[in-house]
Amino acid sequence: MSSQRLHPITIVFTAIKTIKDAIIPIIAMFFASFQRIASTYIYLGVAIFLILLITFSILSWYRFSYRVENEELRIEYGIFIRNKRYISKNRIQSIDLTAGVVHRLFRLVQVQIETAGGGTDAEASLKAVKRVDGERLREALKITEIQVPVQAGESINPSRHVMLKNLFIAGSTSGSVGVILALFAFSFAKIEQFIPDRIFESTIEWLIGLSILFLFGLSLVILLFLWLLGIAGTIIKYGNFTIKKNNDELFITRGLLEKKQITIPLKRIQAVGIEENLIRQPLGYVSIFAEIAGGSMEKGEDFSTILFPIMKASEVDEFLQQFLPAYRAESNKVAPLPKRAAKFYLLRVSSLFIFGVIGMAYFLPSFVWVAVVLLALSLLLGFLRYRDGGYRLEGKCLTIRYRGISRRTVSMYQKRIQSLEKKQHKIQKIQKLATMKLSIIGTGGSGRHYALEHMDNEQANRLAGWYSFRNEKPKDKK
Known part of the structure; x- marks a missing residue:
């Protein structure tokens, strides 16, 4: 197999990934220098950055090639320092094909090759190749398996598909609202430092001035939106499973x-x-x-x-x-x-809340009921852990x-x-x-x-x- 290059759309993928990895420093530098440097120099700096980014992306694509030779996948890459990576067919555990929205528009796939002990990243990743080339590569590197006799009652090449209504149930019951809230809080903490103090303080004052009933209704609307967002995320992720x-x-x-x-x-x-x-x-x-x-x-x-x-x-x-x-x-x-293990499970999850009840009863007696409810829930969780x-x-x-x-x-x-x-x-x-x-x-x-x-x-x-x-x-x- 002769050496091949990735699809030219890889240039765009490389540029986007570079910007994505550097987006926080770029935003921070922009806001830090916006009031101290003339706009002409800012535009000049942006232009230089874009030229370097495009040049780097094109050279990275041009200098990347791959081929299959002597039952090995051979990859060569690097702009200034030439790197060569040889992956033996016998070391390959799996070859996965992924097609994002852009990939599917151009009938491309991303090929990820995993080996034993490959670490947290794939051993090799071909960002964009033609679908037929990806499937051909998978077949070329696939180890021929020994045919196993089928036992009586065992299905030959079985398959199973997830129905859309079950995906809706999966999204409704996934508990992803908490995850989305955590991601929202993390994102807000990252961008909060870029919000002008005047706007931030006026927004807080506006929220404080709203009625309790309105805030309660707003919270329900936000939770409903996040719940629907979790359902949509599940369907998008596991659709056509x-x-x-x-x-x-x-x-x-x-x-x-x-x-x-x-x-x-x-x-x-x-x-x-x-x-x-x-x-x-x-x-x-x-x-x-x-x-x-x-x-x-x-x-x-x-x-x-x-x-x-x-x-x-x-x-x-x-x-x-x-x-x-x-x-x-x-x-x-x-x-x-054994029954004697129950007390350990109950104490482990509830000990912190027991001290919380004591503290609330002493300092904020009118809100002690909140700590009592949390204590009861922790005891229930401890019992379930013991029982299960x-x-x-x-x-x-x-x-x-x-x-x-x-x-x-x-x-x-x-x-x-x-x-x-x-x-x-x-x-x-x-x-x-x-x-x-x-x-x-x-x-x-x-x-x-x-x-x-x-x-x-x-x-x-x-x-x-x-x-x-x-x-x-x-x-x-x-």
């Missing part, structure tokens, strides 16, 4: 504006989990995710790979049977935590269930666990309790950790024995 299985790989396609095609070799899957947040759990909806070894973790992406954004809890067994039969459990029951905690052993597969805010049930095989650590503090020893911490390889090659706290000490010892191969077939007490 399809998962397919072909031999030893899963193929995921998703996105309305930015179309992503993700390839997941089954051998890279370290764990498979089910997540239920506080809103979805009573409605009987869950999402399925997987922890993938290696690969990249781009900004804005999830720490775990979503295998299916939303489905009924009753459909999970059928989904796992189709796509990941090795992770399908014979029973959904888990060994619960547990584990299950089935041969060489370990399943743990725990709760932060959402409840997660994660299954992993013995050979995928990198370490298993038993921890005890003095009070736990007296109560015959222990905490088990498990680690696997996660996204970006970094460690992914799980902990089941305050479990029975005997159960912890049996898990440690199971992991160290001393007990081949442990059986839980009924």
Whole structure:
């Protein structure tokens, strides 16, 4: 294969990325110098910056080339210093194709190549190539898999699609309002320093002068807008979501504006989990995710790979049977935590609020009810964490269930666990309790950790024995 260049639209992408990375310093310098430097010099500086930016973007595109030779992807790049990167076909874990709005207008894709231990970024990224060239490159670098005989009852190349109404439910119950509010607060903190003091102070005075009823209504309108924005974001991100299985790989396609095609070799899957947040759990909806070894973790992406954004809890067994039969459990029951562990869960989440109630009762007694409500909610969360905690052993597969805010049930095989650590503090020893911490390889090659706290000490010892191969077939007490 002869050397090829990226599509010329890459010049625009490079320029936009450069401006995006430097936007905060540019704005700060502009406002800092606006009143001290004549406008002629400002325009001259902007013109010089644009000329340098365009020159840099064109040279970066011209000096970037790639080719496949001797079962290697060979990339050469660099304007002044020539860099050469060779990626062996055997090291490649997956090749993902992504098409944003601009890509789709020109029938292009971005090719991301991931290798084992590639770090938080992709090993190589081709920003814009023709779709046919991207698909041809993926086929050229794909390792031929051994055909696995299909077992009786197992679907051949199954696929599943998310319906639009389910995406609406996913967006409505995702709890993304809090995330959007946090992003808004972060953005406001960044730009607040550029708002003139006179405008900022007059706006605050105007808000203070409004009636309580109007502010309450305005807050409801803002929350409704953010809720609708969260729904729209979910639909845009997971629109046309399809998962397919072909031999030893899963193929995921998703996105309305930015179309992503993700390839997941089954051998890279370290764990498979089910997540239920506080809103979805009573409605009987869950999402399925997987922890993938290696690969990249781009900004804005999830720490775990979503295998299916939303489905009924009753459909999970059928989904796992189709796509990941090795992770399908014979029973959904888990060994619960002992009753003596409950007090630890309750105290851990409520201790801060107990002091809050005492402080509010002393300093602001008229608002003590706020601290009492927060204390009650923290006690409820502590009880849910205790009630949902547990584990299950089935041969060489370990399943743990725990709760932060959402409840997660994660299954992993013995050979995928990198370490298993038993921890005890003095009070736990007296109560015959222990905490088990498990680690696997996660996204970006970094460690992914799980902990089941305050479990029975005997159960912890049996898990440690199971992991160290001393007990081949442990059986839980009924």
